[in-house]
Amino acid sequence: MNTLSTQSIPNWLNKVPQVTLGFWIIKIMSTTVGETGADYLAVNAGLGKAATGSAMAALLAIALFAQLRSRRYVPWIYWLTVVLVSVVGTQITDVLTDGLGVSLYLSTTVFAAGLAGIFALWYQSERTLSIQTIFTRRRELFYWAAVLCTFALGTAAGDLATEALGLGFQLGVIVFGVLIALTVLAFYWRANTVLTFWIAYILTRPLGAALGDLLSQAKTYGGLGLGAMLTSVIFLVVIIGLVAIAQRNANQAAMTATAR
């Protein structure tokens, strides 16, 4: 995947990463880490959902601020922001469902409509939804608003599949995996690039959750029995490794670009 990103034009002005295999691996795994991390703080550490929620929202605000302030794509800031968006997006859905008793049918519909609305405004203002040219503040804000909405939507849709259809994590891995594979096929059959990207972006949320459950759940429930802690540590190590590689590549690209 290094060769893939170096082959491409060194568009280091774009403030979001190239969509490589590494991108999707980090994206899927960050979902699990984000969720188990927040869960750990809320339940195991006994901070409670409200305190954890506010703390995560505050951290997200800081990370997003750093991301907006940076002049180019800085992998660790970008991915830290994604993990925190993942946590907060999940928490928004949880608060609506568990706290306020909003039905999952309603929240799924509202988030889907919200996402469509963000894309409509984005397109109206920029005449493109390209994720290759995120180099203005406004485009970046559209990008992150869309990302937050996909995580909330992915959580609500995934929970709805569990509640209404009784879709467990075992079938979930297959169902969401097949849907993503179909999206990838559509991409190769010249379907709209931006559309397929965002569909995959939504679907990787429930896939990441199902995959995390498959590893962490006890064998009695059909999981591999690694536990939430070990699963998160494994995923976190992979994420840190991939982000470190991306960070090194980004630094090199920046150096070459300034040397020119």
Add this chain to the structure above:
Amino acid sequence: MKSLKLTRPLTAAMFALVALGAGYVAPASVGMISSAQAATQSNLGDLTPFRAIAVDVASIVDKGDLVGAKKRIKDLELSWDAAEAGLKPRAAADWHVVDKAIDRALDALRASTPNAATSKQSLTDLIKTIDQVSGKN
């Protein structure tokens, strides 16, 4: 617009992932389908480990040790929470009934001035709820 760098490795990885998932899950999901009839009668499966903790907490409350009970019920909260992804898809409605009952017991024991009678009642209700849900099959 330039095409994204979603190249062959991604496709390969996605298919590998699905294939792996299918290989691992297929036998289990066949089992799930064949037990679907049983599941319509609403069956969360074996809840005895959770019931055992609830009974234990109730006995600690009976001894008048509300602090100890508060400490012990955390085990129930943690194990119930950890099993959510495994249990909930089996019978979501039943899962919510038990979940709410556990929440009420947690609230009672974690009140700023916990009341022994209220705590005891919430635990009795919780055990009754678990038994009702388990007895449906």
